[in-house]
Amino acid sequence: MKTILLIEDNNDVRENTAEILELANYKVIQAENGKIGVELAAAHLPNLIICDIMMPVLDGYGVIHLLSKNVKTANIPFIFLTAKSERNDFRKGMEMGADDYITKPFDDIELLKAVESRLKKAELLKNDYSRDEAGINTFLDEAKSIQELKNLSDSAKVKLYRKKELIYTEGNNPNYLYLLQKGKIKTFRAHEYGKELIISLLNEGEFFGYTTLLDETPYNESAEALEDSSVVLIPKDDFYSLLNNNHGVMKRFVKLLSNEIQDKEEQLLKMAYSSVKKRVAEALLKLQLQYKKNAKENVAISISREDLANIVGTATESLIRTLSDFKHENLIEVKGSNISIIDTLAFEAYIKKYL
Amino acid sequence: MKTILLIEDNNDVRENTAEILELANYKVIQAENGKIGVELAAAHLPNLIICDIMMPVLDGYGVIHLLSKNVKTANIPFIFLTAKSERNDFRKGMEMGADDYITKPFDDIELLKAVESRLKKAELLKNDYSRDEAGINTFLDEAKSIQELKNLSDSAKVKLYRKKELIYTEGNNPNYLYLLQKGKIKTFRAHEYGKELIISLLNEGEFFGYTTLLDETPYNESAEALEDSSVVLIPKDDFYSLLNNNHGVMKRFVKLLSNEIQDKEEQLLKMAYSSVKKRVAEALLKLQLQYKKNAKENVAISISREDLANIVGTATESLIRTLSDFKHENLIEVKGSNISIIDTLAFEAYIKKYL
DNA sequence: ATTAAAAACTGATAAAAGTCATTCGCAGCG
DNA sequence: CGCTGCGAATGACTTTTATCAGTTTTTAAT
Numbered sequence: 001m002k003t004i005l006l007i008e009d010n011n012d013v014r015e016n017t018a019e020i021l022e023l024a025n026y027k028v029i030q031a032e033n034g035k036i037g038v039e040l041a042a043a044h045l046p047n048l049i050i051c052d053i054m055m056p057v058l059d060g061y062g063v064i065h066l067l068s069k070n071v072k073t074a075n076i077p078f079i080f081l082t083a084k085s086e087r088n089d090f091r092k093g094m095e096m097g098a099d100d101y102i103t104k105p106f107d108d109i110e111l112l113k114a115v116e117s118r119l120k121k122a123e124l125l126k127n128d129y130s131r132d133e134a135g136i137n138t139f140l141d142e143a144k145s146i147q148e149l150k151n152l153s154d155s156a157k158v159k160l161y162r163k164k165e166l167i168y169t170e171g172n173n174p175n176y177l178y179l180l181q182k183g184k185i186k187t188f189r190a191h192e193y194g195k196e197l198i199i200s201l202l203n204e205g206e207f208f209g210y211t212t213l214l215d216e217t218p219y220n221e222s223a224e225a226l227e228d229s230s231v232v233l234i235p236k237d238d239f240y241s242l243l244n245n246n247h248g249v250m251k252r253f254v255k256l257l258s259n260e261i262q263d264k265e266e267q268l269l270k271m272a273y274s275s276v277k278k279r280v281a282e283a284l285l286k287l288q289l290q291y292k293k294n295a296k297e298n299v300a301i302s303i304s305r306e307d308l309a310n311i312v313g314t315a316t317e318s319l320i321r322t323l324s325d326f327k328h329e330n331l332i333e334v335k336g337s338n339i340s341i342i343d344t345l346a347f348e349a350y351i352k353k354y355l
Numbered sequence: 356m357k358t359i360l361l362i363e364d365n366n367d368v369r370e371n372t373a374e375i376l377e378l379a380n381y382k383v384i385q386a387e388n389g390k391i392g393v394e395l396a397a398a399h400l401p402n403l404i405i406c407d408i409m410m411p412v413l414d415g416y417g418v419i420h421l422l423s424k425n426v427k428t429a430n431i432p433f434i435f436l437t438a439k440s441e442r443n444d445f446r447k448g449m450e451m452g453a454d455d456y457i458t459k460p461f462d463d464i465e466l467l468k469a470v471e472s473r474l475k476k477a478e479l480l481k482n483d484y485s486r487d488e489a490g491i492n493t494f495l496d497e498a499k500s501i502q503e504l505k506n507l508s509d510s511a512k513v514k515l516y517r518k519k520e521l522i523y524t525e526g527n528n529p530n531y532l533y534l535l536q537k538g539k540i541k542t543f544r545a546h547e548y549g550k551e552l553i554i555s556l557l558n559e560g561e562f563f564g565y566t567t568l569l570d571e572t573p574y575n576e577s578a579e580a581l582e583d584s585s586v587v588l589i590p591k592d593d594f595y596s597l598l599n600n601n602h603g604v605m606k607r608f609v610k611l612l613s614n615e616i617q618d619k620e621e622q623l624l625k626m627a628y629s630s631v632k633k634r635v636a637e638a639l640l641k642l643q644l645q646y647k648k649n650a651k652e653n654v655a656i657s658i659s660r661e662d663l664a665n666i667v668g669t670a671t672e673s674l675i676r677t678l679s680d681f682k683h684e685n686l687i688e689v690k691g692s693n694i695s696i697i698d699t700l701a702f703e704a705y706i707k708k709y710l
Numbered sequence: 711a712t713t714a715a716a717a718a719c720t721g722a723t724a725a726a727a728g729t730c731a732t733t734c735g736c737a738g739c740g
Numbered sequence: 741c742g743c744t745g746c747g748a749a750t751g752a753c754t755t756t757t758a759t760c761a762g763t764t765t766t767t768a769a770t
Contacts, residue, residue: 045596072593072596072597072600074479074600075479075600087458091465091468091469094455094456094469094472095468095469095471095472096472097472097475097476099454100449101449103442110446113446113450114446114449114450116450117449117450117451117452120452121452124429124430189620189621189624191624191625191627191628191629192628195627195628197623197624197627197628199620199623210613211613211616211617212613212617214609214610214612214613215610215613215614215617216610217617220617220620220621221620238427241400241427242427243609244602245427245429245430246430247599247602247605250602250605250606250609251605253609254569254598254605254608254609254612255569255570255571257569257609257612257613257616258565258566258567258569258570258612259570260616261566261612261615261616261619262566262567262570262572262575264616264619264620264623265544265554265575265576265619266544266575267623268552268554268619268622268623268626268668269544269546269552270546271623271626271627271668272546272550272552272626272668272669273546273547273550273552273668274546275726275727276726276727277726304747304748305747305748305749306747313623313626313627313628314627314727314728315727315728315729316747316748317727317728317729317730317749317750318726318727318728320748320749320750321727321749321750323748323749324749324750334748336736336747336748337747337748630756630757631756631757632756659717659718660717660718660719661717661718669757669758670757670758670759671717671718672718672719672720672757672758672759672760673756673757673758675718675719675720676719676720676757678719679719679720691718691765691766691767692717692718692766711770712769712770713768713769713770714767714768714769714770715766715767715768715769716765716766716767716768717764717765717766717767718763718764718765718766719762719763719764719765720761720762720763720764721760721761721762721763722759722760722761722762723758723759723760723761724757724758724759724760725756725757725758725759726755726756726757726758727754727755727756727757728753728754728755728756729752729753729754729755730751730752730753730754731750731751731752731753732749732750732751732752733748733749733750733751734747734748734749734750735746735747735748735749736745736746736747736748737744737745737746737747738743738744738745738746739742739743739744740741740742740743740744
């Protein structure tokens with residue numbers, strides 16, 4: 001439920017107006033003068049403020065001036081409500097940063113429409129972080145954000161990459177946000193002497209190449225197609241302008257990135273202290289999950305020994321030996337380059353017990 | 356330089372208005388009807404749009420309707436410019452999402468003030484990503500963003516932590532954004548059997564604890580004071596509302612986070628394939644840099660062997676042996692728990708050559 | 711100043727993982 | 741059909757790093 005702060009010295013007008021707003025299902029906080037209004041605004045951070053101009057103690061201009069000096073209240077939509085309908089008053093109010101101006105007497109519809117249009121406009125710019133009203137709401141916001149990102153890809157071009165073809169390489173300057181439409185792609189970083197570490201295996205429908213876009217540096221990873229893939233190239237300027245104009249998308253990215261940081265830290269911890277055997281086992285579980293996501297039922301993990309070693313961060317031979325061990329213990333089944341976990345639960349139990 | 360799109364069918368009025376705006380140092384794009392206006396808006400993404408209502412081909416209401424349907428143009432400040440001064444027209448315009456309303460005839464000052472106040476208001480909400488005009492500008496924006504974050508800390512409380520005291524632990528729910536005011540703090544993650552990996556060593560003036568705040572999950576790391584420290588606790592709601600209301604701050608965080616991701620990936624690569632000796636050497640160089648930052652001249656690195664081992668991700672004994680090696684090769688000097696690199700350049704050369 | 715506790719260091723040894731060389735098995739191809 | 745080449749697998753060996761146990765040094769506390 002949206003909260004509206006109503007600042008008006010005339011009791012009748014205030015209570016009347018509050019009633020209208022409450023009927024429209026807003027929560028209304030009332031203030032009988034500007035001073036109290038400013039305090040209540042800072043305390044409650046309402047979604048919108050309606051304020052009379054002529055008031056004792058502190059007038060409407062004073063209120064908007066004070067509110068605009070406080071970071072927390074500066075961006076709350078502000079509507080002036082006044083008996084004066086003279087042009088100069090109107091201009092003064094707008095210049096001070098008001099968002100709308102309603103002259104008394106006004107009818108219900110007029111007031112409600114003004115409130116709605118300002119709330120809607122504010123909504124466009126920022127989806128409130130701390131005050132998501134429910135899980136569903138948040139979910140919808142996110143769905144919307146993703147949808148807008150996907151919309152971007154409508155206007156973008158699609159490019160086909162053959163197996164083993166490079167999409168971008170370390171040192172290049174990023175020009176696109178990439179969306180994997182079909183196929184499989186790895187992004188990796190190179191260490192000395194040809195060793196590489198796979199940073200991520202992309203599934204269909206996933207975006208990639210955004211970290212470098214966001215911090216505006218050249219790539220320090222490369223991306224390569226693991227099979228024939230089609231990729232949507234979204235021009236970076238389109239991405240930037242969406243990010244700028246839509247707070248929801250930005251918010252979503254902040255979450256995504258923080259999440260990624262935590263994943264990497266977790267990986268780092270494991271890379272430091274878990275044995276190769278454990279890391280391999282966990283990588284297999286993760287991969288199985290990822291392959292399952294695409295195909296509903298359990299699918300074999302299809303990946304070269306070398307790539308798997310590069311995910312785990314170990315020598316190819318060490319990885320192969322580990323796989324052999326698992327095979328001999330009847331934990332996995334190997335057919336060519338396809339690996340499948342025989343019994344996920346048993347495998348997890350084994351990890352817990354012995355690794 | 357800010358760009359303004361002016362949509363007006365009357366040639367005289369349009370050119371006159373454009374002239375005024377150009378004198379005020381705006382770049383003006385002119386459109387003689389609504390249809391052209393919409394196209395130019397999408398193509399140029401101006402910082403502000405001024406639009407007449409009564410026009411042939413497509414009137415002002417049509418223009419604002421179309422623009423509000425396109426994500427890229429929906430949030431551009433929109434000012435109606437019209438001869439009609441009737442109340443109903445005004446309300447209709449505002450309800451459709453206009454931001455201001457100027458009635459003809461208007462004087463220069465009136466126009467310019469309206470433009471300025473809308474640009475200023477828009478600026479507050481979003482600092483444009485793709486269109487930062489110069490490096491300096493970007494820098495100022497960032498400085499401003501950080502300043503606003505710091506401002507938050509004025510109203511926040513300061514807490515003292517004694518050496519070895521925990522600030523938060525894994526599993527706790529985050530309630531604050533932390534700012535290290537004085538002292539030294541480590542954040543770390545625990546692995547089985549008491550092993551831990553230090554994620555970061557905080558310097559004075561650095562923020563911490565924000566990743567979990569941003570993705571709204573419980574902590575999966577702990578923070579502990581390495582020496583007596585004073586920490587500013589900023590309530591999470593204050594942080595959230597700043598983030599919501601200030602696009603610049605959000606932007607800065609996106610950059611910060613992407614940067615951090617890349618750092619972690621780099622670390623991951625090294626953890627996987629670099630020897631303990633190399634990792635220790637690089638950790639020492641990094642630490643020296645960090646200590647130097649605080650104190651201008653070269654300072655010894657003061658850190659326990661155990662913590663250093665936990666940064667590198669190795670057993671304490673292995674770390675100590677490595678330090679002994681470096682000591683015997685006259686690369687570092689050890690006095691108690693203080694370590695100093697004798698000659699940074701020589702040390703770097705040694706790493707390149709032998710490690 | 712003395713003493714207890716913690717941290718730093720050393721040695722011996724075991725375990726883990728990397729390296730190099732070789733073989734196996736299979737798909738593709740002339 | 742055999743040849744070629746590549747990825748997978750294995751063996752033999754080396755190197756790196758961890759672990760355990762014990763000593764020395766430093767730090768902190770009475």
